[in-house]
Amino acid sequence: EDASWDAVVSAAKKEGKVVVYNMTLGAPYFKEVLKSFETKYGISVESLDLRASELAERIRTEQAAGRYLGDAEMISSTMIEEQLKNGDFIQKLPPIPNTANLRPPFKADDHSVPAFVQPMGILINTRLVKDEDVPRSWDDLTSPKWKGKILSDDMRPLGSGNAMFSILQKSMDADFNAKLAEQKPVFSRDMRNDARRVARGEYPIYIPQIFAFASDLKGLPVKIVIPKEGAPYARMDLAVLKNAPHPNAARLFIQHFLSVDSQLIYANAWMLPVVAGAAERADPEAQPFVNAKLIGPATLSERPSMMGLAKKLYP
Amino acid sequence: MSNVILEKVSRNFGQFVAVDGVDLRVNEGEFVTLLGPSGCGKTTTLRMVAGLEQNTGGRISIGNEIVSDAARGIFVPSERRRLGMVFQSYAIWPHMTVFDNVAYPLRVRRRPAAEILDRVTKALQLVEMEGFAQRPAPALSGGQQQRVAIARALVFEPTVLLLDEPLSNLDAKLRLQMGDEFRSIQKRLGMTSLYVTHDQSEAMALSDRVVVMDRGRIQQIGAPEDIYRYPANRIVAAFFGTPNLLEASVESCARVNERRFRLEVVGRGWRGPCEAASEVQPGQAVTVMARPEDARLAPAGSKAGADELTWSGRIAHTIFRGPIRSIVVQTDDGRLNVDAPPFGIHAVGDNVTVVVPQRAAWAVVEKAERTQ
Amino acid sequence: MSNVILEKVSRNFGQFVAVDGVDLRVNEGEFVTLLGPSGCGKTTTLRMVAGLEQNTGGRISIGNEIVSDAARGIFVPSERRRLGMVFQSYAIWPHMTVFDNVAYPLRVRRRPAAEILDRVTKALQLVEMEGFAQRPAPALSGGQQQRVAIARALVFEPTVLLLDEPLSNLDAKLRLQMGDEFRSIQKRLGMTSLYVTHDQSEAMALSDRVVVMDRGRIQQIGAPEDIYRYPANRIVAAFFGTPNLLEASVESCARVNERRFRLEVVGRGWRGPCEAASEVQPGQAVTVMARPEDARLAPAGSKAGADELTWSGRIAHTIFRGPIRSIVVQTDDGRLNVDAPPFGIHAVGDNVTVVVPQRAAWAVVEKAERTQ
Amino acid sequence: MSISAEDRADNLRAMPATPGLSWIGRLLQTTSAGRVVAVTFLVVLLTFLSVYPLSMLLYGSLHSTPPGMAGTFNLDGYLQIFTQQNAVTLLNTVGIAFAKTIPSLVLAVLLAWILARTDTPMRGTLEALITLPFFIPPILTAMAWGMLGNPQVGLLNQVYQWVTGSNTAPINVYSYGGVVWHMMQYSVPFLFLLIVDAFRAMDQSLEEAARMCGASRLRTFCTVTLQLMLPALTGAAILSFIRGIENFESPLFFGTPAGIRVITTDIYDSINQRSPPEYQYATAVSFVIMALLFLIVLLQWRILRGRSFQTVTGKGYSPTVMKLGRWRWVTFAFCLLFFFVTVILPVGQLLIGSFFKFFGFYQQDMLTLEHYRAVFGSGDFWRGFSNTMLLGFVGATLTMLLGGAVAYISVRTKWRGRRLIDAMAWLPWMMPGIVLGVGFLWGFALLPHAIPIYGTIWALLLAYISLGTPLSVRIMSSAYAQLSFDLEECSRVHGGSWLQTMGRIVIALAWPSFAVGWVLLFFGIMRELSASVLLYSVGSEVLSVVLLKLWANGNAEQVSVIGLIMMGMVILFRWVQLKVIKSRINAL
Ligand SMILES: Nc1ncnc2c1ncn2[C@@H]1O[C@H](COP(=O)(O)OP(=O)(O)OP(=O)(O)O)[C@@H](O)[C@H]1O
Ligand SMILES: Nc1ncnc2c1ncn2[C@@H]1O[C@H](COP(=O)(O)OP(=O)(O)OP(=O)(O)O)[C@@H](O)[C@H]1O
Ligand SMILES: [Mg+2]
């Protein structure tokens, strides 16, 4: 094993470079991982940051045009599912030692391996929501006192709002979403700004709040609540692209991303690590988030019906 | 009431004084022409009357109402002065047809369509442009554009009409005809007209009075004949046609009637009688003006009559100008211009005597300042 | 070599024929003037020579090189025709100073700065604008702008010069002076010049030959005197000045010399001798032209001499025009114009006889078509 | 009957002789081949820049899958469009576009007139300042207005409540009004910039003539000034209207909460928020919109046909300003008010906010220069900045030159094919940006690999040129339409070649427009995201992608620092430009 992996490492070093297509848009924790990879192996990383649909389309177009420029991609698990359904863009996942270290329920597929997890909770404005009113369950949101006071990511189109909608539809009572709809939540489409609107006091509550996105709101009067049922989540996967020009470096990169050190960086940014041994070492502040109870995930197959339902509830 | 009165009107462009203390009174129904060399301030004066340029000094009234007073900060905008104007640059609107250009003043006044059609057609007929009504205005020749500008200014029969070289791009025939039209319309409607032209015979033919300007100042105001015959100073004398101007000094002076004096003058190689507007001391220097059309050629050596001035010389060259032939005679006192009939007997090199009657020789005192 | 030759040159604007089969040969160093009523196609002709308008028919050569041939699709662009041109609309560039405007032709030819300074200064002196070199071009009076346009056309001493009413906005004095300047520069440099003007006496004074156009066609080409004296047809006759045109019918015809015939004609209430260019059959209708300046007034009832035509009538009105007085005499055959000395003895209402010598009465056959 | 403008234009057909290639010049000049070559060249260029990516999209709209994948041709995309829901959406979109274009046009005309044609005090400074909102990224102004005008804690509502003592909140930007208002922030300065130089290059005697005919100032303005501005006004209004149809940010930010749907959010959803992305539908919708928009362009052609709008003549053209007397303080106050509402309020928020840790929390303990430090210390920023500068300078210059050439041929000649290139130059503007970006991606990726464009900075440059051409052509067309022909002809007669004439006379006279166009394009390139994000590659990051990343990572304050830097550049550019203009007018 070790010997053959050494061969991979030296081949990767010979390749000298790896191109990673990703949708983190230059998030600092991602950059930190890249830097640690570069210093550790002396292999330079070119990271192409795009938004989800653009990333998918770019990969599709490049593959169709025979321009094989990317090595690895890091993209949400449903996107991977979609890519597998619609075309032939991803290689079979080569053996990667660190996959053995994945903590349940995460495990590698034929084509991809989980990279990190973004769970979502409820953001409250601590000045506007009194301690006794803080929602502890998703069901608390349907209390009449929040009518018209909930700011929410749009649940109809694809995105966090819809992911939350789908997952809660499955894990909560059948009429939960219908009741929530009666609260007339106000939809918006810019998660980062929306959290700040809550902080400024426009609305007392925002759903769904990705934990990680609140980690840099320190100092503002806001707090994330993880409801007792658990946090819906989206999962990011890593995969190697077909005809990757630097296949060994791509393998090495995935291996490095799944190392405990890399995952710890993510954990400290309030994301849920996928390998064992990282959560325990995370900052005390991050502890509630790295071990959050998860509900979900949403799958590709149920998406059309869920989007249809959302459109019906929120005309 | 539509007289136009300018009192000490001035206009500076930065340091440059374009119009300098102009005093002028145009009576109701009068036709006054501004004449003067290029750049002397005619257009600027007209534009101040129109309210397109603000006078930096003085006062302008139209119809006994002050429309602009630099000192008191009064300024009535153009459209409320009720004037018609033909611009030197035509200012034809390129986005309209000929008809629309001419109809504009009527449309502004909300006249009924039938009346507009009628009056525009008449105005276009007047300038012989009735066939061009539907042509886009830029698709016209220079003279045609000018005629559109004229029609536009006349169509609404303003009480005061300002015309800035309105005929400059028309042929002689049309000029004459249009000039006469102006004059008759102007008389019929009693329009007060201020007319700028560079064509002296036009000015003479049309005007009740002529104003001669130079470098922003008025040099003389008077009836055409007076200005032509009895210029107040050398500038005015030199401005009309190509007069012969001769330096001389006065020997004696005698009153002829209440307006004229008879002088005996002596010049370089000639002497004789002439007339002047004021008494001149013997010994004073004067300029004697003799117009080419008043001079005639006599055989060499002819004797001068009592009331005649003579110069003897030789024909230097001749220029055919249609109705006349300009003959340049070299005399001891420079060259003299003489207008002769076009088919005369004179040839270059002939020795001749130039004869000018006393009545046609007019003396002005050097460095005369502006007179009214 | 810089002659200009137009062969059957035409130009249509849509349906409208602005220039119609013009044949014209301007020799090297010749000064040819286009004359004609407003809108007759003068500017269009000039623009075709300049290459600004493409002729829809015919051929144009400059310096024996074909520059434009409608049939063969040849078209040499303006900048390679090496012309100077004064535009009727001045075409002063508003974003430049006077100096830059005039320097432009030299700058595009990449002349050294010292030469540019020198030649521009000279050109500006020529038009008396040297004091305005640094003025932005729009801050000039109309006549000053026109002078800048003239300086610009002359500054690079082109071999062919096109001038479209270059003096229209100048006063008489400057016109005369600039006209003479043109003529002497043109002679000195041997420039071939095509000159458009509406001023007949200017045309007469400057040109070697005059071309009279009407409605897009050439009516007559000839030396100024010939055109003036011996017009080929009624249109040409009528175009110059305000001639008296009288219908008459021929009684007899006799050859005087190889160019002229003597006719006896009879009109409404008058009869007598006149001259013509061609033999005319007795009984044929002719138009007799008598110019005002050739007519004189005699006391009522004077008898006609053998070689004179006479009309008796009464003075209807008189107009002072500076050098002359226009007198309109009402006769049996309509009104006659007579130019009399300005200070004559004639008063409105006087009965007089108008006398015209045979030599000055010229008969043209009705409906004469174009002649060369 | 033909008109003189066209006939005269006919004569400027031949191309210039360049010294070294004079034999080619002569060949081109003595035959009519010259113009054929010129037009053909432009047609080929425009085909590559705009028709080629559009044809990719057309394929996409007719094929069940995007290019490069197996699928079948069908009309499903188009058939899906014809639903009642879409009809409502379309009406909504058009309604919003009108609702913002018309008042914007009125305001812009008023401002242009005040600042270019009157003696209002400080008009130079005001002119540079009131256009600022246009150059700020829309997400920033959206955020600023969200802070100012939200019904709960919006500053404006709080001021109102404090002043009146009532507790109602009259202002809510999350509404139709908010969408329109946010769009107007962009369209007023945009329209203003497009028309102000047309106002400046106006021969005053044409207006004076109207006043001498008895027309009041207002009437003169309506019947002469505005009419003479028609090429500029209609061109600008159409550009702005199309922008209104295609505007995406305002409805997304302010419309979504109020349930307002417009075509572009619909298209955006069908690409970004569906799985798999429905490119067939998105492109089909875009083509339908494009067809509708083309009708407006045809309308403009009709309005302008056969008329002349030459206000800059060779005869006494003098651009002077109108003396307003006491009224100039009224106009001044008006401009000031406009400046306060559209610039001070939102930009002030950004400026203040950039010195605090978080926007909207203005406590002393949060004061910081951290955001500035972060931006200036960021390698990403400097790399994006220098790439964008390069692309901006080169792209804006090339686009203006291309636009200048196309406009010249379409406005000032009568060549065959001029309508075609004019129409082709419109195309990129009519395709919503998000869709067109995909068109570029497909087009460039599918080029033969021997043509090294994809994945390089040149792909971005070409896309920018294509996107900017409509604007540059419109600007230059309206500027050219004002110049009388004799100015140009005179130069040719006196020996100026075509190129010299262009440089020294035509462009020199139209340069204020040229400069404005350049600035608009430069900042357009700085802002362009849809195509940039799809075409950029590692190493060729551009500023807009940097901004996107910062925003997506919650660094709104850094984004506004960059926005403020961009604004500083605008002020500099405009200040220099206006200074030169002013020195010219003062000389008169
Ligand atoms: N673009 C055009 N379309 C149609 N007709 C035109 C156009 N340009 C000129 N014309 C007509 O062609 C004729 C000749 O015009 P041109 O400018 O040559 O006249 P011109 O002899 O120079 O007259 P002017 O002395 O008035 O300047 C005129 O009747 C004019 O109306
Ligand atoms: N905007 C300006 N700035 C400076 N000087 C000017 C301006 N406009 C005109 N002038 C000068 O004012 C003087 C008078 O100009 P004006 O137009 O009144 O002359 P004009 O008598 O009409 O001459 P022309 O017969 O040539 O038209 C001229 O010398 C001119 O150069
Ligand atoms: Mg003038």
Ligand SMILES: [Mg+2]
């Ligand atoms: Mg002409």
